Amino acid sequence: MYNSSGTADNYVIILNDAKYLIFDSLTIENTGTTYSCVVEMLNGCSYNKFSNCFILNETNVLSLSLLNAVINVSSNNKSTKNNIFENNKITGGSYGISIAGLFADSNRVEGNIFYKQYFIQALFNQNKNLSVINNVFSMNSTYFGLTINLYFEYCNELIVEKNRNL
Numbered sequence: 001m002y003n004s005s006g007t008a009d010n011y012v013i014i015l016n017d018a019k020y021l022i023f024d025s026l027t028i029e030n031t032g033t034t035y036s037c038v039v040e041m042l043n044g045c046s047y048n049k050f051s052n053c054f055i056l057n058e059t060n061v062l063s064l065s066l067l068n069a070v071i072n073v074s075s076n077n078k079s080t081k082n083n084i085f086e087n088n089k090i091t092g093g094s095y096g097i098s099i100a101g102l103f104a105d106s107n108r109v110e111g112n113i114f115y116k117q118y119f120i121q122a123l124f125n126q127n128k129n130l131s132v133i134n135n136v137f138s139m140n141s142t143y144f145g146l147t148i149n150l151y152f153e154y155c156n157e158l159i160v161e162k163n164r165n166l
Helices: none
Strands: 013-016 022-024 027-030 039-042 049-051 054-057 069-074 084-086 089-091 095-105 108-110 113-115 120-128 131-133 136-138 148-153 159-161
Touching: 054 069, 069 089
Parallel strands: 013 039, 022 049, 027 054, 039 069, 049 084, 054 089, 069 095, 084 108, 089 113, 095 120, 108 131, 113 136, 120 148, 131 159
Antiparallel strands: none
């Protein structure tokens, strides 16, 4: 458990160009109320795996900012590929997961439970060969605007199947 207080420490785990790491059966939580990203993956993180984890942040965050995403993956002009997020419970935040960038390729989001995100539960921007399979989405948001389970923008060669909304 970690309580971030600003943009300089806005994460529990930050991976920068990390490769071949496995996070299995962990509870990872950020209790910050203004800045509360839990996992930040930057600059070409590839071949990493998060499985069977509880990934949590403050569910009362009333923000549309990615500073409050539970998991934020950004390619920043380097290839971010073959990351796997499977069988996790992802709770809280303005976004559950965001995978974005020109070089996001062959990432997989499968068998996760997304619960109590404020705005968008899963955001994918400029991805190719992305698999989003057998996830469960339960919004339960207090946001009065548009709330979204799955959002795809400028993505191609997708496999999206067997996801459900509760």
